Amino acid sequence: MKYCSDCGASTSLKIPPGDTLPRHVCQNCGTIHYQNPKIVAGCIPEWHDQILLCKRAIEPRFGLWTFPAGFMENDETIEDAAIRETKEEAQTIIELAGLYTVFSIPHVSQVYMVFRGTMQENEFGAGEESLEVRLFNLDQIPWTELAFQVIEETLKLYCQDRATKHFSVHVGTIQRPKNS
């Protein structure tokens, strides 16, 4: 952030009085511009024993697989966001079946919140951000072609829990890969 979004003057990085972290502070009007993590809301859509995955038609990770997920918008709930993203990316209607995973990803300042969802009909399709949308048996998940580590970790937990048929909420952290 170089300029104040309130008055257009230049900002500078400094620690405001009573604060502990550097913030973008307007040199003219004094507004402090905080920057905070974003929530990515997602869903694992289930159709009997299969799950629905999308091949990304956008960067980053064009051409790799994910479950429907995207940035939560202002004025909506996490559930709204998960249902909306599933409709947009996989063109399917789900009924949510509970919060499933919460992953902090501190090196990109994101928190993924993923629900399980029951597809209401065996109807789906590729939205604008998807090249292809397909149902997968769990033993067909394209592990080497998943878009992000958080997708892989979530689906690993999902496969474990499907084996025991006990789904609890998992909370974890995705650390920065050692080679980046």
Added chain:
Amino acid sequence: MKYCSDCGASTSLKIPPGDTLPRHVCQNCGTIHYQNPKIVAGCIPEWHDQILLCKRAIEPRFGLWTFPAGFMENDETIEDAAIRETKEEAQTIIELAGLYTVFSIPHVSQVYMVFRGTMQENEFGAGEESLEVRLFNLDQIPWTELAFQVIEETLKLYCQDRATKHFSVHVGTIQRPKNS
């Protein structure tokens, strides 16, 4: 947002191609400025049968009671944020005992994520944002002097679950009060 934080030119509200919602778009450089909900991370600090609450020394709701909670920062995990806020506001060290509640508050574009936490010692104090910090038995919680509805709903669930000693993750929504 009136001005572009990248180049300082004026922004206007419009729906970008392929999008469905109006965004602040720079009239000069074309940058799209998304605005997203913020995460408030909090903790119910436990000391044996008591919990630790803070009387707010800041607006909004100056002088009313809350458990420690505040905006999650970039580059940290939700757990980091809950522990940090508890240290800052109540000057006590906790060991987290699991995620407890997740509340969307769409009319203010916030998501509260609250953990239970075990105080490591019976030592605490009022940080800069607190007037007073006190341990309460559950039958002493100042219900009519709580700062926010999300605090009240979370503590109601907590009291119910303490009765059964079974704490699961609760996910819910705080709707806009009807009289506002």
